[in-house]
Structures are given as structure tokens and as C-alpha cells.
Amino acid sequence: MFKKVTIQTDERGLLFRKGSYDKYLQPGTYRLSSFSDETVVVLNITKPFAVEGKDLQLFLHDDQLLRELDVIEVQDHEYVLHYEDGKFAGLLTAGRYVFWNILKKHAYVRVDIRQPELPAEVDLAVRPRLMAYCQTFEVASYESGVLFYNHVMQKELKPGKYYFWKGPTAVTVKTVDLRQQQMDMTGQEMMTEDKVTLRLNFVCQYKIVNPLRALEIKSFEDQMYIQLQLILREYIGTLKLDDLLKMKQEIAAFVLSRLNEKSEDYGVAFVSAGVKDIILPGDIKDILNTVLLAEKKAQANLITRREETASTRSLLNTAKLMDENQTLYRLKELEFLEKICEKIGTISLTGGGNLLEQLNSLLGDKSAGKA
Structure with a gap:
């Protein structure tokens, strides 16, 4: 009696005898005796290499198997960016990883996280998918940033967005506002x-x-x-x-x-x-207000005295002219008479003579007075 084991194109087999790994099986059909202690573990080569319950070290002595595997060792101070057929597949932290290299082309970017800043080869499109493993800092257009590693100043950062690994080095960025x-x-x-x-x-x-x-x-x-x-x-x-x-x-x-x-x-x-x-203080303010009021009053009094002096001087000059000119004197008298008449409703005259003679008598005969 035989039991048949078929391994497809996208599969590989591992033959075990008495529980120990014996050899590597390529795609095909295999017949095993039902009475034997042989078993076959079939693995899908589109997935990482792993055998449940078995340590990887058991298989690394098989050179034929190793030719179809990529064995990646990641140290404690490293991250490895894993790409499959040119597309980002994931980030590998410290440990050992094994991938089949048959159907897919694998590429690996190894980074030292003791150098916190993400290297230029890490594409910008990939960085958002790494947020669990890195931290970001932004410097605005009106700011300047200063980078610190473990509280030690490193360099000045221009406006932009910066990515740093979460690792053994503490990273901080302090920003300074450059606006007025x-x-x-x-x-x-x-x-x-x-x-x-x-x-x-x-x-x-x-x-x-x-x-x-x-x-x-x-x-x-x-x-x-x-x-x-x-x-x-x-x-x-x-x-x-x-x-x-x-x-x-x-x-x-x-x-x-x-x-x-x-x-x-x-x-x-x-x-x-x-x-x-x-x-x-309130008392000083009151004193200054008093001084200011006194100054303004003194200025007002000075202006008033100047006006009075000018008015008196004007009257003196007018009196001198009137004394020297009889015609001007008579005109001034008529001017005053006109002002009086503006304030009087009616004028009653008694006695003989015409109106002009009686008005003239009110003004008086200046020449007669002098005689």
C-alpha cells in the first residue's frame, strides 16, 4: 500500500523520516509506503518559509533548499525594508526571516536605526506606511527648526517635513518663529x-x-x-x-x-x-492739572491785557485825530447820533424852528461853546 503526495508548481515539499528532516522535494507526484515512517510537509512558496514546530536551523544544512531561499538576519540596531517585485511588502525588525526566491523577486534595504534620519532611498510614498516605526516633525514656512539627538544639538532644519526612526536615539526638534x-x-x-x-x-x-x-x-x-x-x-x-x-x-x-x-x-x-x-500717580496728576490750569489762565490774562492796551491805544489815536480835525469830530457825532436813533422808536420835538435846526440844537453849537 502506498500513499500519494502531489506537489504543485507553486509548492515545495520537505520529506521527514522518523520526525527528522531528510530532503527537499520539487514539484511532482510522490508515492510513500503506508507502513513507512515518512511524512511530507508541503509549503506554499508564495508565503514566507516556516515549518510549524520546527526550528529553522534544522534546514539550513541543505544546500539545494538554501538556493531557493533568502535568509535575512536583522540585528537589534537594524530595520530591513522588504520589497517584492519592486513593491514594498513590509518592514522587518530584529530577527531571522526566510523567503522563497522562486516566483517573486525580493529586494531588501537595510538601515541602521542608530542613525535616526530616514535615508534618501526610502521613497516618500512608502514613508506613511512606516509610521509605527518612525516619528515625524514639521517645520512651517515661517519657522526654523533645530535638531537634537539625545538632547545634543545637531543642525538647523529648513521648512519641511522630516522622518526619524524610533530607535535607541531620542530625537527632538525645536522650532523657532522667524516672524516679527x-x-x-x-x-x-x-x-x-x-x-x-x-x-x-x-x-x-x-x-x-x-x-x-x-x-x-x-x-x-x-x-x-x-x-x-x-x-x-x-x-x-x-x-x-x-x-x-x-x-x-x-x-x-x-x-x-x-x-x-x-x-x-x-x-x-x-x-x-x-x-x-x-x-x-493721582496726586502728581492733580498737581500737573493745577499747574496747567494756572498757566492757561495766565496766558488768557496776558491776551486780555494785550487787547485792552491795543484798544486804549486805538481810542487815544482816534481822539488825537478828532481834536485836530473838526470835520472828523462832527462825523463822529453824527455816527453816535445814528446809533442812538437806531434804538429810539419816536422823536418828539417842541418849540419853533425846523427839524434840522432842532437836531442841531441837541448836538450843541461847538463853536459857540468855545466862544
Whole structure:
């Protein structure tokens, strides 16, 4: 009695005697005695080589079998990208893998994950399928990135998307905003030379031009804020309150020049600076309002006196002209009479004489008076 074993074209057989591997079987039909202790394990060559319950090492002494197998050893510090017929099939982690090389053409890309950045030969189309084994960092168009391996600075990164292996090396990317930024100092108390305590609102615009230097400074923004504070205290402490209120623009120019002296230390370029508000204590504000009111009153009194003086001078000049010119005197009298008549509804005259004579008598005869 025989038992028949058929091995198809896409299959291969492994013959075992008494449970031990004996030889490799090509496609075909084989008859085995039913009474023998021979068995055949049939494997599909489109799938990875594996025999259930048997260690791979049992088969590696068979040179005929090894010619049709690819044996891939992956070390602990490696990943292997597996391609079948030019298409990505999967990623192999540490271990031993065996693939049939008969029906499909296999290719392998071996990478050392101790070098975290993905090599250029890893196609961009494949990278999204590797997300379980790598991490990504993005640097926006208005940013600059700085790459760190195990907290040690490596290099500056331009805008783009970057892939790194998840491995023994800790990878971090810190980004720095290169757009113009603003630093506000609000309600900062300062004392002038004449011991007046005031509160100042100041603003400063800057841009980071050296990202590596900026990241080297701990609490970067806090240190710049303190530097601005010290410069303002230094300058305002040399000014009296009146001078300070008159020199707001000069303060901004001084502070900006002093900040630019420190710009390389912080890796920035200071663009502009300015005083937004000067807030005075209530009692000082009341005093200044009183002084301002007194000044305005004095100016008003001065203007009034000037007007009165000009008016008196004008009357004196008119009187001199009238005294020297009788015709002008009579015209002035008629002008006053006209103004009086504008305010009188009716005029009643008694006695003889015509109207002109009686009006003339009201004005009086100046020549007679002189006689």
C-alpha cells in the first residue's frame, strides 16, 4: 500500500523520516509506503518559509533548499525594508526571516536605526506606511527648526517635513518663529531723578535671526524682558518728570540703540521700540492739572491785557485825530447820533424852528461853546 503526495508548481515539499528532516522535494507526484515512517510537509512558496514546530536551523544544512531561499538576519540596531517585485511588502525588525526566491523577486534595504534620519532611498510614498516605526516633525514656512539627538544639538532644519526612526536615539526638534514678534512691558513702576514714581507701558518689536543662539539661552524671552527693564530704569533714573514728559521719542531711540548693542548676544534684530503710556500717580496728576490750569489762565490774562492796551491805544489815536480835525469830530457825532436813533422808536420835538435846526440844537453849537 502506498500513499500519494502531489506537489504543485507553486509548492515545495520537505520529506521527514522518523520526525527528522531528510530532503527537499520539487514539484511532482510522490508515492510513500503506508507502513513507512515518512511524512511530507508541503509549503506554499508564495508565503514566507516556516515549518510549524520546527526550528529553522534544522534546514539550513541543505544546500539545494538554501538556493531557493533568502535568509535575512536583522540585528537589534537594524530595520530591513522588504520589497517584492519592486513593491514594498513590509518592514522587518530584529530577527531571522526566510523567503522563497522562486516566483517573486525580493529586494531588501537595510538601515541602521542608530542613525535616526530616514535615508534618501526610502521613497516618500512608502514613508506613511512606516509610521509605527518612525516619528515625524514639521517645520512651517515661517519657522526654523533645530535638531537634537539625545538632547545634543545637531543642525538647523529648513521648512519641511522630516522622518526619524524610533530607535535607541531620542530625537527632538525645536522650532523657532522667524516672524516679527512683540514684547510688551505693561505697568512697570520706575522712579525719576526727582523721586517721582510712575508706571510705564513700553513696547518693542524684534525678529529672531540666529535660531541656534536663541535656543542656547534659557528663558529667552524672560532674559530679553529683564534687559529692556534695566535699560529703561537706567535712562529714566537720569530724567526729571518734566523732561521725561517732553522726551518720549528720545527715550525710544535710546532704548532701541542700547538693545541693538545686545542683539548678537540674543540672536535677534530689534526693529522698533516706543513708549505707549506714562501713567502718573493721582496726586502728581492733580498737581500737573493745577499747574496747567494756572498757566492757561495766565496766558488768557496776558491776551486780555494785550487787547485792552491795543484798544486804549486805538481810542487815544482816534481822539488825537478828532481834536485836530473838526470835520472828523462832527462825523463822529453824527455816527453816535445814528446809533442812538437806531434804538429810539419816536422823536418828539417842541418849540419853533425846523427839524434840522432842532437836531442841531441837541448836538450843541461847538463853536459857540468855545466862544
